[in-house]
Amino acid sequence: MDLFGETKNWENDLKPILKKYKGKKHPLDYKNTYQLLVMVVLSAQDSDANINNIAPALFAKFPTLKSLSKTDKETFVPYISKVRNHTTKAGWLLEIAKSIQNEEDIPLNMNGLTALKGLGRKSANVILRETHQPAEGIITDLHVIRVAPRIGIVQESKDGNKVEKQLMEALPKKIWSEIGMAISFLGREICRPTPKCEECLLNDKCDYFLQLQKK
Structure with missing residues (x-):
């Protein structure tokens, strides 16, 4: 080639x-790294506009990664029910929240991000760019x-x-x-x-x- x-x-x-x-800021309307992480996972095979629409109610209920880590799938799913593949994504996000717990512990490098469920290279590159980390892709x-x-x-x-x-x-x-x-x-x-x-x-x-x- x-x-x-x-x-x-x-x-x-x-x-x-x-x-x-x-x-120029990514079209996902996030307010912090926790929201960015959640919204990037939710946006896979879905539109940024749809994720922006469901985000206010979602983050009003679960304002921190810690609060998300303490909930269960039955409580969480209704807040993302309009998202494509929401059941699978709910499982990913709850696993991420339970394993990380705090926003300041979100890994901001390619290996750390792609080790998380539901995060591929594209999603990791978005998070690295939006959090002003050195580009790895x-x-x-x-x-x-x-x-x-x-x-x-x-x-x-x-x-x-x-x-x-x-x-x-x-x-x-x-x-x-x-x-x-x-x-x-x-x-x-x-x-x-x-x-x-x-x-x-x-x-x-x-x-x-x-x-x-x-x-």
């Missing part, structure tokens, strides 16, 4: 979206999986871990923390399933758009 990024200076080419989205959500191959940075794949690995090979580590979320925001706002190419800051660098221009 040819490595993408060898003939392009992606750090330079991606500057427009890095500048536009640098430091690149956020690769469904928007990044769609957009990064269109731009031409990576080969198309539905496997987020494979896409992340290619991104890490193509991009310098100093932009890892921000670039995943920047591509994600681009995908949410402009590079939709039906993209608005004329509005895109990267259309002069994007393989997809340049191919359209040749037709």
Whole structure:
């Protein structure tokens, strides 16, 4: 496989979206690391908007990790019943809460986070970015999986871990923390399933758009 990024200076080419989205908070409307952890787990295969809708009542009832650790599944599930796969996620979150107990003990590194039930690399990368920890990977959500191959940075794949690995090979580590979320925001706002190419800051660098221009 040819490595993408060898003939392009992606750090330079991606500057427009890095500048536009640098430091922009994740769409999950969390207030602290405990809420972020819970909401990231709940958001898997669900929308950020749906998780934001159920969060106020959830955190009013369970304001701390300690309070969550003291409840049972029967009490907890009604607060997340509108979340996809809520029964499974309830089990994961109660296990996490019982094992960690306190917010200050939430691990803020890749190995510690991915050791927790329901947390893969994508979720861990979101938590590390939002808590301003050193990047150990690149956020690769469904928007990044769609957009990064269109731009031409990576080969198309539905496997987020494979896409992340290619991104890490193509991009310098100093932009890892921000670039995943920047591509994600681009995908949410402009590079939709039906993209608005004329509005895109990267259309002069994007393989997809340049191919359209040749037709």
